[in-house]
Every structure is written in structure tokens, then in C-alpha cells.
Amino acid sequence: YWNRGYEVPDHSMIKTPEQIEGIREAGKKNTMVLDFITPYVKEGVSTGELNRLIEEYTREIGGIPACLGYQGYPKSVCISIDDVVCHGIPSDDQILKSGQILNVDCTTIYNGYFGDASRMFCIGDVSVDLALAATKPCGTMGDMGYVCNKHAVENGYSVVREIGGHGCGVQFHEEPWVNHIGEPDEGILFVPGMTFTIEPMVNMGKEAIYIDDENNWTVYTEDGLPSAQWEIQVLVTEEGTEVI
Ligand code: MF3
Ligand code: CO
Ligand code: CO
Numbered sequence: 001y002w003n004r005g006y007e008v009p010d011h012s013m014i015k016t017p018e019q020i021e022g023i024r025e026a027g028k029k030n031t032m033v034l035d036f037i038t039p040y041v042k043e044g045v046s047t048g049e050l051n052r053l054i055e056e057y058t059r060e061i062g063g064i065p066a067c068l069g070y071q072g073y074p075k076s077v078c079i080s081i082d083d084v085v086c087h088g089i090p091s092d093d094q095i096l097k098s099g100q101i102l103n104v105d106c107t108t109i110y111n112g113y114f115g116d117a118s119r120m121f122c123i124g125d126v127s128v129d130l131a132l133a134a135t136k137p138c139g140t141m142g143d144m145g146y147v148c149n150k151h152a153v154e155n156g157y158s159v160v161r162e163i164g165g166h167g168c169g170v171q172f173h174e175e176p177w178v179n180h181i182g183e184p185d186e187g188i189l190f191v192p193g194m195t196f197t198i199e200p201m202v203n204m205g206k207e208a209i210y211i212d213d214e215n216n217w218t219v220y221t222e223d224g225l226p227s228a229q230w231e232i233q234v235l236v237t238e239e240g241t242e243v244i
Pocket of ligand 3: 105106107116118231
């Protein structure tokens with residue numbers, strides 16, 4: 001059973017009980033930030049204002065916004081509207097309008113550990129429930145990616161290939177890279193103690209994307225059709241998973 005030739009996660013990907021406790025606390029703080037911002041996500045507010053509110057509240061609860069200054073990223077949160085796939089940079093000139101769909105992606109550093117999750121808003125709910133249900137100890141990443149992509153494709157949508165989820169907790173982005181497209185029984189094994197994100201970007205049209213050549217961050221759909229994303233941070237346990 002243990003010798004079937006899967007790629008096995010390196011020790012650094014398996015967190016100690018102490019690290020898990022720290023990551024869980026960071027996840028709680030990050031969830032507080034997402035809960036806090038939810039009532040403000042309304043028609044007429046600018047994404048710059050949402051950024052300021054998030055930065056202020058994160059510090060108020062003893063956290064640090066992980067995005068700010070991360071590899072030169074200029075703001076405290078990523079807000080991605082309509083055809084923006086991810087890494088949309090908040091701005092005072094960008095006012096939320098009726099009919100838009102947007103993703104607010106927050107990462108909080110608390111006590112040296114990272115919590116990373118995002119939510120989708122409609123100016124209704126998307127979910128990663130199917131992908132989560134396919135994430136099991138001694139299952140594989142391919143099992144999860146297969147279910148995720150299959151659901152999108154069956155509904156006429158596509159899943160972004162180039163950008164995936166990631167190990168998260170001790171560092172913002174750590175191993176493993178999480179693919180939201182896969183084949184059952186393929187890919188790295190899921191083992192208790194792993195903490196990573198599941199964050200599929202689902203495009204209404206084609207999967208192709210491009211990166212803004214001015215800011216080098218913001219990712220757009222090539223066909224200009226809307227893209228949605230939901231992100232959860234998951235701990236693999238002996239029994240199954242815990243959304244942290
Ligand atoms: N929070 C994003 C993720 O889910 C990463 C954003 S990097 C930033 O992985 F620099 F743009 F903030
Ligand atoms: Co992430
Ligand atoms: Co994120």
C-alpha cells in the first residue's frame with residue numbers, strides 16, 4: 001500500500017503540531033478580516049477604500065497584511081473584478097458597480113504564521129465544496145484536481161492551468177504547488193499535517209490568461225470573459241480535512 005510509487009511530500013511540507021496551531025490561529029485572524037470586510041463590499045465603494053479598511057483592521061487585531069510589500073506588491077489585499085483572474089491591485093479610482101463579480105483575497109501574518117483565503121462577492125455564492133470533499137488523507141492531489149476541473153467543464157467553464165494553490169502556513173507560498181486540474185490517483189499524496197490552499201480560478205470562457213505588462217501582477221482572461229475564484233486553506237488530518 002505504501003509502495004505504490006507516488007511522489008511523497010518532503011518533511012518540510014508536513015507541519016509540526018506547534019506549527020499547525022500557529023497556522024490555525026493565523027487562519028482565524030484572516031477569516032476575521034474577510035468577515036469584517038464583507039458588509040463593506042457594496043456598490044459605490046472603491047477598492048482603494050476596501051484596501052485601507054482591511055489594512056487598518058488587520059493591524060487592529062494584531063496581524064500584518066502579508067501582501068503589502070510581498071515581492072514588491074503595492075497593496076494589502078488583492079481585489080479582482082470581472083475579467084481579472086487574480087492579483088487585481090486596489091485603487092481609489094476603481095468604484096464597485098452593480099453587476100460586477102469580484103474576489104477579495106486576503107493573507108494575514110499572525111505570530112509569524114500565514115493565513116490565506118479569499119471570497120467571491122456578487123454586486124450570490126461560489127464554492128470549493130466539491131474539491132474539498134475530494135481532498136482526503138492518502139488520496140492524491142489529482143483526485144482533487146480532477147473533481148474540480150470536471151465540475152467546471154461540465155458546466156461550460158474552464159479552470160486556469162498556470163496558477164494554482166500552494167502550501168501555506170509557515171511561509172506565504174510553500175510546497176506543494178496545488179493543481180486544480182488532474183487525473184484520479186495521480187499527483188502528490190495528501191498526508192496528515194499538510195496545510196495548503198485550494199483556490200481554483202474558474203473562467204466563464206477559455207482558460208487562457210495573460211499578465212498585465214505594466215504592473216506585472218494582475219492577471220486577465222485572454223477572451224475578456226469573467227473569472228471567479230474562491231480560496232480556502234485546508235489542513236489534512238488523520239480523519240479527513242479541516243478548513244482553517
Ligand atoms: N493571496 C494570493 C494567493 O492566494 C497571493 C497574492 S500575492 C500578492 O496565493 F503579492 F499579490 F499579494
Ligand atoms: Co493562496
Ligand atoms: Co490568497
